[in-house]
Amino acid sequence: MSLRERDTAVRELMDDPDCDPDRLAATLRRFRIVNRLVAAWGGVYRDHLRPHLVARQREGRGAARVLDLGSGGGDVIARLAGLARRDGLDVEWVGADPDPRAHAVASAAAIPGARFRCTDSGTLRAEGEVFDAVLSNHVLHHLAADELAAFADDSLALTDGPVLHGDIARSPAAYGLYAVGITPLAPGTFLRTDGLRSIRRSYRTEELAQALGPRWRVETPAAFRVLAVGTGRA
Numbered sequence: 001m002s003l004r005e006r007d008t009a010v011r012e013l014m015d016d017p018d019c020d021p022d023r024l025a026a027t028l029r030r031f032r033i034v035n036r037l038v039a040a041w042g043g044v045y046r047d048h049l050r051p052h053l054v055a056r057q058r059e060g061r062g063a064a065r066v067l068d069l070g071s072g073g074g075d076v077i078a079r080l081a082g083l084a085r086r087d088g089l090d091v092e093w094v095g096a097d098p099d100p101r102a103h104a105v106a107s108a109a110a111i112p113g114a115r116f117r118c119t120d121s122g123t124l125r126a127e128g129e130v131f132d133a134v135l136s137n138h139v140l141h142h143l144a145a146d147e148l149a150a151f152a153d154d155s156l157a158l159t160d161g162p163v164l165h166g167d168i169a170r171s172p173a174a175y176g177l178y179a180v181g182i183t184p185l186a187p188g189t190f191l192r193t194d195g196l197r198s199i200r201r202s203y204r205t206e207e208l209a210q211a212l213g214p215r216w217r218v219e220t221p222a223a224f225r226v227l228a229v230g231t232g233r234a
């Protein structure tokens with residue numbers, strides 16, 4: 001199989017509303033380990049989010065509100081909330097995901113300092129919500145071109161601070177390493193099939209920069225990762 005071009009026709013099993021609910025819930029819960037291993041949010045927190053949160057707190061502006069769009073089972077919030085707590089930062093974490101199955105898994109995780117809403121970026125924007133920062137993980141590659149444009153624009157409208165969208169970078173090496181490395185974590189989940197399909201759907205750095213346009217800078221925060229960085233305009 002060639003990974004030279006994005007495969008936008010392939011669909012992930014978890015995007016099927018009729019997929020096995022137990023396997024889906026197990027997949028969402030196990031993202032906590034997988035994202036910890038591959039998604040590089042420790043470095044993104046250190047380089048992008050923490051400096052902003054520290055500056056806000058020094059200005060005495062009270063608890064920060066950070067939004068995770070497409071929060072899935074809440075694993076990225078769990079990780080970031082732990083890092084911020086260790087740094088003595090006062091943050092309210094809000095996860096938003098329109099999929100009720102993801103919302104149920106995230107809510108059940110009972111993450112201190114976090115709350116989850118079963119809603120999407122467009123609804124939050126229409127409500128006039130404004131956060132101190134907005135982020136997402138593994139959402140961009142799921143979206144069709146028109147959905148990507150709307151999602152990116154919503155995210156900029158939802159904050160006056162940094163916007164950070166992390167995702168996989170497509171490459172044959174990522175595909176080969178994931179195919180082998182996911183083996184012990186895959187049983188009972190969609191992790192193997194969906195992870196490989198995700199890589200086929202994902203962008204290379206320059207493709208994502210072109211898809212998002214001039215308001216965005218696309219970085220490589222770690223091997224096999226892309227990070228779209230924007231500045232909100234709320």
Ligand SMILES: C[S@@+](CC[C@H](N)C(=O)[O-])C[C@H]1O[C@@H](n2cnc3c(N)ncnc32)[C@H](O)[C@@H]1O
Nearest residue numbers: 031069070071072097099102120121137138139
């Ligand atoms: C693969 S999951 C990522 C879950 C989680 N961020 C993680 O990394 O484990 C992508 C999620 O994005 C959500 N999503 C898609 N469009 C969205 C939008 N406009 N606003 C908020 N969430 C959205 C989907 O419902 C889906 O649960």
